[in-house]
Amino acid sequence: MKRKLLIKIGFPVLLSGLLVVSCTDLEIEATDSIITDQAQGIFNGVENVEASLNNLYNDIYGQLGDQANFFALNEVSTDETLVPTRGTDWGDNGIWRTLHAHTWSPTHQYILNTWNNLNQNVFRATEIIDDRSSPSAQEKAEAQFLRAFSMFFVMDMWGQAPFREADEGADVNPTVFSASEAYDFILQDLTEAIPNLPVTGPSADTDRASRAAGNFLMAKLRLNAHRYKGTDTPDSADLQAVIDAVDAIEADGFALQAGYFDLFTESVDNETIWFARTSVGNRIWNGMHYNQVSPDNTGGGWNGFTTLAEFYDTFEGAPNSNYVGDGQEERRGWVPDATNADATNLGIGYGFLINQQYNVNGDPLNDRPGDPLIFTKELPGLSGNSERTGVRIIKYHPVNGAFASHEIVFRFADAHLMKAEAMMRMGGDATGMVNTLRALRNASALGSVNETNLLEERGRELYYEFWRRNDMLRFGQFTRAWEFKDPASVGDSTRELYPIPPNALLSNPNLVQNPGY
Incomplete structure (x- = not known):
C-alpha cells in the first residue's frame, strides 16, 4: 500500500518554492509546512496505524523536549526566561535576544521550525484519523487529541491555521482557518475524542492521551476561547465548561500533591496528567555553569538560560540568597552551601540558583576565569x-x-x-482555591485574589512548563514592559501573534501575513 511521504521544510524555499526530484516519481512541492509525494491526492490510508501513531507521539515528544523552537517561543518570549549573550557564547546571531526583546522578524528560524513541526503534526494526525486508515475508536481519538494539541498552538501563536485533508494533493492550496474557525475545529475534535479515550488515572501510563488529558486541553481551550472568538470578555458557558472539565479530571483520580520538586521525577505522582517521554537534559543543563557537573554530565552545563530579577522577586524569601532558612516558599527551591552540599544533591540547588555555588564536597566553585561562581540577580x-x-x-x-x-x-x-480563574471570571472568589495550593507549597495565604496575583501565582507554580506566553496573553500582559524588552515593542499588539514564515506565504496564497510584519 502506497503511503504519503512527509518531509518537514526546514530550509528556505528557492525560486518558486517547487523542488522536483527527477530520478524517481517523487514530486516534492512546498506546501503549508509539509511535502507530499502524491500530487494527484491519491490516499489509501496509512499502512500501519499503530506505528504511525507511535511515531507521531515520539516526534511531538522530541519537539517538546527541545530547548529552542516550541519551548523558546512560549517561554523565552516572556518575563520569565531570557538567554543572555556571554562574550560570544549564546550569541547565535541574536536568535535568543530578539525573542525576549520582541524584535523577531518573519525569518526567525525558531518561528519557521515551530510552524513546520506543528502543521506537520496536524497533517499526520489527519492521515491517521481518515476512515481509509481504519483506526480503532481509541486510535482515532488519540490522533484527534494530538491534532487538537498541535492546532491549538498554531492557532494560539499565529491566529490562523492551515488545514489539508489527507486526500488533497499538492496542487490544492490548503484551507486556512481563522482563529474562530480553528477553535471550532479543535472543539469538535476534543468533543468527539474524549469519550473514546481511555480513563487513565495517576500512573506510569500518563504518557499517552487519556480522558483526563482530553479534558485538560478542553479546559485550556475554553478558558482562552474569548481570545480566539474575538470577543472582549469570556463567556459564562465557556467558563463553566472549564470548571466541568477540571471536575472530570479530578474524578479520574488526579489531585494536588505536596512535595513540589518530587513531581519532576520519573516517579508516579497524583498531579501528572500527561508527560512526554523525552530527556529532561535541556531543562537542566541549558542554565547550569560549565563547572557544575553531575555523574552523567561531567562536562558541565551550558551556561545560558536565566530568569529575570523581577520574576524571581515574585517568590517569597530573602531577596538575594536562596539557601536553607532564607524564608523562601518551597517552589523557589534552595541552594546547597558548605554545610549541606553532598551526593544527595551534587551541590546543585533546586528551583532558582543565586549567590555562591558549591560542588558536591561543599567547596565553593569558581567560574572559568577564576572568580567566585556567584550568580547575580541583576544582568547588564x-x-x-x-x-x-x-x-x-x-x-x-x-x-x-x-x-x-x-x-x-x-x-x-x-x-x-484554571478552575480558580474560571470561578473568579464568573464573579466568584478564587482565594480559597489559590490558598489551598499555596499552603501545600509553604507559601503564606493571600487575603484576596485578583487577576494580578492569580497570574503571578500561575507563574510561581508553572514556570518552565510551556504556558507563560499563553497566560500572559490571556491576562493582557504580554505586551507590557519588562527587563530588556525593546521599548518600541511595549504596547505593540502585533507582537501577540508571530509572523507567518515567508516560504509558507509563497506556497499557500490562502495565508495572509499577520499585521505588523
Missing part, C-alpha cells in the same frame, strides 16, 4: 554578560538523571488554577 543587558550573571532555573534536578524521559506537559495544579 541581553549582551555584555559574564559567566556569573543571572539567576538560574532548575526544575528537573540532575541527581535524578539528566536523561530521565519524563517531562510534564499537563499537570493538575494547572487545572486547579
Whole structure:
C-alpha cells in the first residue's frame, strides 16, 4: 500500500518554492509546512496505524523536549526566561535576544521550525484519523487529541491555521482557518475524542492521551476561547465548561500533591496528567555553569538560560540568597552551601540558583576565569554578560538523571488554577482555591485574589512548563514592559501573534501575513 511521504521544510524555499526530484516519481512541492509525494491526492490510508501513531507521539515528544523552537517561543518570549549573550557564547546571531526583546522578524528560524513541526503534526494526525486508515475508536481519538494539541498552538501563536485533508494533493492550496474557525475545529475534535479515550488515572501510563488529558486541553481551550472568538470578555458557558472539565479530571483520580520538586521525577505522582517521554537534559543543563557537573554530565552545563530579577522577586524569601532558612516558599527551591552540599544533591540547588555555588564536597566553585561562581540577580543587558550573571532555573534536578524521559506537559495544579480563574471570571472568589495550593507549597495565604496575583501565582507554580506566553496573553500582559524588552515593542499588539514564515506565504496564497510584519 502506497503511503504519503512527509518531509518537514526546514530550509528556505528557492525560486518558486517547487523542488522536483527527477530520478524517481517523487514530486516534492512546498506546501503549508509539509511535502507530499502524491500530487494527484491519491490516499489509501496509512499502512500501519499503530506505528504511525507511535511515531507521531515520539516526534511531538522530541519537539517538546527541545530547548529552542516550541519551548523558546512560549517561554523565552516572556518575563520569565531570557538567554543572555556571554562574550560570544549564546550569541547565535541574536536568535535568543530578539525573542525576549520582541524584535523577531518573519525569518526567525525558531518561528519557521515551530510552524513546520506543528502543521506537520496536524497533517499526520489527519492521515491517521481518515476512515481509509481504519483506526480503532481509541486510535482515532488519540490522533484527534494530538491534532487538537498541535492546532491549538498554531492557532494560539499565529491566529490562523492551515488545514489539508489527507486526500488533497499538492496542487490544492490548503484551507486556512481563522482563529474562530480553528477553535471550532479543535472543539469538535476534543468533543468527539474524549469519550473514546481511555480513563487513565495517576500512573506510569500518563504518557499517552487519556480522558483526563482530553479534558485538560478542553479546559485550556475554553478558558482562552474569548481570545480566539474575538470577543472582549469570556463567556459564562465557556467558563463553566472549564470548571466541568477540571471536575472530570479530578474524578479520574488526579489531585494536588505536596512535595513540589518530587513531581519532576520519573516517579508516579497524583498531579501528572500527561508527560512526554523525552530527556529532561535541556531543562537542566541549558542554565547550569560549565563547572557544575553531575555523574552523567561531567562536562558541565551550558551556561545560558536565566530568569529575570523581577520574576524571581515574585517568590517569597530573602531577596538575594536562596539557601536553607532564607524564608523562601518551597517552589523557589534552595541552594546547597558548605554545610549541606553532598551526593544527595551534587551541590546543585533546586528551583532558582543565586549567590555562591558549591560542588558536591561543599567547596565553593569558581567560574572559568577564576572568580567566585556567584550568580547575580541583576544582568547588564541581553549582551555584555559574564559567566556569573543571572539567576538560574532548575526544575528537573540532575541527581535524578539528566536523561530521565519524563517531562510534564499537563499537570493538575494547572487545572486547579484554571478552575480558580474560571470561578473568579464568573464573579466568584478564587482565594480559597489559590490558598489551598499555596499552603501545600509553604507559601503564606493571600487575603484576596485578583487577576494580578492569580497570574503571578500561575507563574510561581508553572514556570518552565510551556504556558507563560499563553497566560500572559490571556491576562493582557504580554505586551507590557519588562527587563530588556525593546521599548518600541511595549504596547505593540502585533507582537501577540508571530509572523507567518515567508516560504509558507509563497506556497499557500490562502495565508495572509499577520499585521505588523
